[in-house]
Amino acid sequence: MSPAQAPPVAVVTGGARRLGRRLCSMLAARGYDLVVLYRTSEGDARSLVRELETAGRRARALAADIGVERDVAAVFDDVAAAEGRVDLLVNNVGNYNPQPVTRLDPAGWDATLAANLSGAFYCCHHALRLMPDGGNIISIGMAGLEGIRANVHGADYYVSKTGLLVLTRALAKAHAGRRIRVNMVSPGQLENSVDLPPPDAIGKWVPLGRAGRLDDVAQAVGYLLDASYVTGVNIDVSGGYRL
Numbered sequence: 001m002s003p004a005q006a007p008p009v010a011v012v013t014g015g016a017r018r019l020g021r022r023l024c025s026m027l028a029a030r031g032y033d034l035v036v037l038y039r040t041s042e043g044d045a046r047s048l049v050r051e052l053e054t055a056g057r058r059a060r061a062l063a064a065d066i067g068v069e070r071d072v073a074a075v076f077d078d079v080a081a082a083e084g085r086v087d088l089l090v091n092n093v094g095n096y097n098p099q100p101v102t103r104l105d106p107a108g109w110d111a112t113l114a115a116n117l118s119g120a121f122y123c124c125h126h127a128l129r130l131m132p133d134g135g136n137i138i139s140i141g142m143a144g145l146e147g148i149r150a151n152v153h154g155a156d157y158y159v160s161k162t163g164l165l166v167l168t169r170a171l172a173k174a175h176a177g178r179r180i181r182v183n184m185v186s187p188g189q190l191e192n193s194v195d196l197p198p199p200d201a202i203g204k205w206v207p208l209g210r211a212g213r214l215d216d217v218a219q220a221v222g223y224l225l226d227a228s229y230v231t232g233v234n235i236d237v238s239g240g241y242r243l
């Protein structure tokens with residue numbers, strides 16, 4: 001089989017559990033072979049690989065702390081040797097630390113920025129050297145980023161996600177000449193959110209009146225993969241959260 005006919009390869013950070021896992025399954029159903037990156041969830045990553053292989057795809061799980069550049073470089077060296085290409089990178093890692101900014105200490109700040117922002121940059125940097133023309137980068141953000149609201153809780157998280165949006169737009173412009181599209185999908189309150197309001201109160205925060213499902217986010221990622229004239233955008237998948 002020539003490289004042009006080989007199945008496309010997707011690398012998904014934080015892919016073993018929750019949203020990342022759902023995105024891996026959706027991408028497998030769309031014909032991608034998967035490289036699932038995890039940090040601690042080895043058992044979940046292995047069970048996902050078995051699931052994807054049973055569905056007829058090639059899949060591997062690799063461990064890395066994406067906030068450590070040498071870990072990320074090693075992972076993509078491994079991908080270069082085994083898969084030889086990255087057609088899609090999904091930056092899904094996003095640690096949310098909802099404590100007040102008055103209690104945020106430098107170690108907490110550094111950890112969030114390392115995982116959520118520097119880690120995504122390291123992954124983009126190393127994936128782009130393996131990405132053919134026409135590839136995709138999709139990062140997972142947080143709804144309402146364009147508003148740059150003041151959030152007393154989770155300031156490190158919002159700074160990291162806003163930075164990721166800035167990076168998304170810069171990379172979209174820089175790599176458009178190779179038809180590499182760089183976009184963001186931003187959930188609001190998902191059903192598995194750590195601070196989900198109770199069902200009778202959700203309508204106060206989410207105009208469409210329900211929490212988001214993992215499939216809502218997967219649908220938007222699927223749209224971006226098909227939307228060959230769309231780059232540098234952020235799609236809020238949030239039922240109107242923070243409108």
Ligand SMILES: NC(=O)c1ccc[n+]([C@@H]2O[C@H](COP(=O)([O-])OP(=O)(O)OC[C@H]3O[C@@H](n4cnc5c(N)ncnc54)[C@H](OP(=O)(O)O)[C@@H]3O)[C@@H](O)[C@H]2O)c1
Pocket residue numbers: 013014015016017018019020037038039040041042064065066067091092093094095096114115119140141142143186187188189190191192193194
């Ligand atoms: N859930 C929501 O309501 C919601 C709302 C808005 C936006 N989002 C965004 O959606 C994305 C997924 O959310 P989620 O709730 O599914 O995420 P999550 O469960 O909090 O984290 C996903 C994975 O990230 C991995 N991870 C964390 N730090 C890492 C590091 N330094 N290096 C490598 N992997 C690391 C963990 O892997 P291991 O388990 O292997 O350690 C974890 O399983 C995030 O970007 C989040 O900000 C979620």
